[in-house]
Amino acid sequence: MDLTHSAADEEFRQEVRQWLEENLVGEFAEIKGRGGSGREHEAYEERVAWNQHLAKAGWTCLGWPVEYGGRGLSLFQQVIFYEEYARADAPAGVNHLGETLLGPTLIALGTEEQKQRFLPGIVNVTELWCQGYSEPGAGSDLAAVRTRARLEGEEWVIDGQKVWTSLAHQADWCFVVARTEVGSQRHAGLSYLLVPMDQPGVEVRPILQLTGTSEFNEVFFDGARTGADLVVGAPGDGWRVAMATLGFERGVSTIGQQVGFARELDEIEAIARSNGTWDDPVIADRIAQARLGLAVMRTHALRTLSAYDSGSQGPEASVSKLLWARWHRDLGELAMEVRGAAGLTVAQAPYDLDDQQTLFLFSRADTLYGGSDEIQRNIIAERVLGLPKEPRP
Template sequence: MDLTYSAEDEAFRTEVRQWLADNLVGDFAALKGRGGSGREHECYEERVAWNRRLAEAGWTCLGWPVEYGGRGLSLFQQVIFHEEYARAGAPARVNHLGEELLGPTLIELGTEQQRQRFLPGIADVTELWCQGYSEPGAGSDLAGVRTRARREGDEWVLDGQKVWTSLAQHADWCFVLARTDPGSTRHAGLSYLLVPMDQPGVRVRPIEQLTGTSEFNEVFFDGARTGAEMVVGEPGDGWRVAMATLGYERGVSTIGQQVGFAKELDGIVATARANGTYDDPVVRARLARARLGLDVIRTHALRTLSSVAAGTQGPEVSVSKLLWARWHRDLGELAMAVRGADALTVAGAPYALDDQQSLYLFSRADTIYGGSDEIQRNIIAERVLGLPKEPRP
């Protein structure tokens, strides 16, 4: 793994940095640091406008092929963009699920008709997407989904419930994993369907989180309909398509996530210096371990991306999730330890959390969403180490 940036890469870094400096001004300057996990409610419409500014300037879909509206940039250049975007404090983008997950899935496995229909709206941020995977009885154990879809003439008709559906309240479309073979179990008989959200058969109910915000939702399908052509891959082949999407979930944007993590750690160090806890050798040792852990996460992420680009992806993806999720959860606990009793009170009524309080509360879920730690360990144990499979009911 060669982590050396070329002169062309460094010139690209300068281009990205300059564009962000020139455009994060005026009304957009107020968006710096806004949005992200636990804070998606912040300045949402303004962030949509910002995301569309990015699209107009060609800063969306950087790794997509040019013929599908992307820029065809190298892996390193994509990493550079996400690093510089995070360092500039640019707001969290609203189009992650479409741009980073569904778009690449359609490019790899969709029909040309599906690509022509959906990729332009993702690239210019005029159609937003959510992900219909998890269910009340099938979270990380995705093969247990019970949402069903049946074929009626030229349409699929869906009935069921999804949960933890990020930003469903804003989405125009949802990519849904549903069981289309009534007699099937587990991985067989599933299909990957593209379903419009604005219809009578779809109901969205927000879930209030520990942070007091509601970026997650329950989604109920009660006779919801979509066209027969809105299945990605073949009917019954949804598991393979869903796994391809999950492979894209931990792509280059995670590098920018780690720059955000570093800023959070810097803030905790500043708090420790200000309140004197930095002089405690135990606290100082925990801060040092956090810094080293972040370096390990970044190096591992780059190695993982390099293996994906080379077509030699192995267990690195599951290891990556285990690394960053536990580290970030522990960072929230470290923030509270540094703050002490001050962390127990809010700045104002009714529930005005500061950034470190939100970090602690939201990061409790890090080891659960996106594939729980238990599931990731099972994947590594069974598929990599060849250990016996865990007994299932």
């Protein structure tokens, strides 16, 4: 793996940096650093406007083929963009699920009609998406879904419940895994449907989180409808399509995420130096270990992405989620140890959390959402290492 950048890559870095400097001004400068995990409610409309501004300048869907509205950038150029975007403290995006999950899935497996219908709205940030996977009793075990859809004439009719649906309250569409074959079990008989959210038969109920915000939601489908042609892949082939979507989840944007992690760690170290906890050798060692862990994550992510880009992705991709989720959760705990008693009280009533408190509380979910650590380990053991399957009741 060659981690060096070419002269053209460095020239591209300067282009990105200059554009961000020239455009993160005025009203957009006021929303720097806004949004992100546990803070998705912050300056939402302003962040939509910023993302649409990015789109008009051609800074969305960077790795997509040019014919579908992307820029066809190389892996390293995409990494450069996300690094510089994070370093500029640009506001969090609003269309991650559409741009990094659904869009690549449609490009790989959708019909040409589906691509022409949905990809422009993702590129232009005019249609936002959410992901209808997890259910009560079928969280990380996606094959246990019970949401059902039946074909009535030219429409699918959907009944069921999804849970932990990120940003469903802001989404225009949802890609839903539903059981479409009566009597089917586990991986068989599932279909991957594209469902409009603004219709009778779709109810979104926010879930109040520890941070006091509601990024996650319950979604209830009661006779909701979508077109018969809005199934990605063949009916009954939903498991394969859903797994393809998850394969895109560990994309280049994780590099930008790690720049954000580094900023959080810098803030924690600054607090430690200012309040004297840096003099505690245990705290100083934990901060040093966190920096080493961050370097390991970056190298691992680049190696994984390089393998994916060359079409030779190996088992190292399977550990990415385990690696960053536990590291980030531990960082939240370190933040509270550095803050000490001051971290136990809010700045003002009723529940005004600061950055370290939000980090600590929201990162408790890191080892659960997107596939819990337990399930990730089972996947690695069974599918990568070929070990015997865990006994099921």
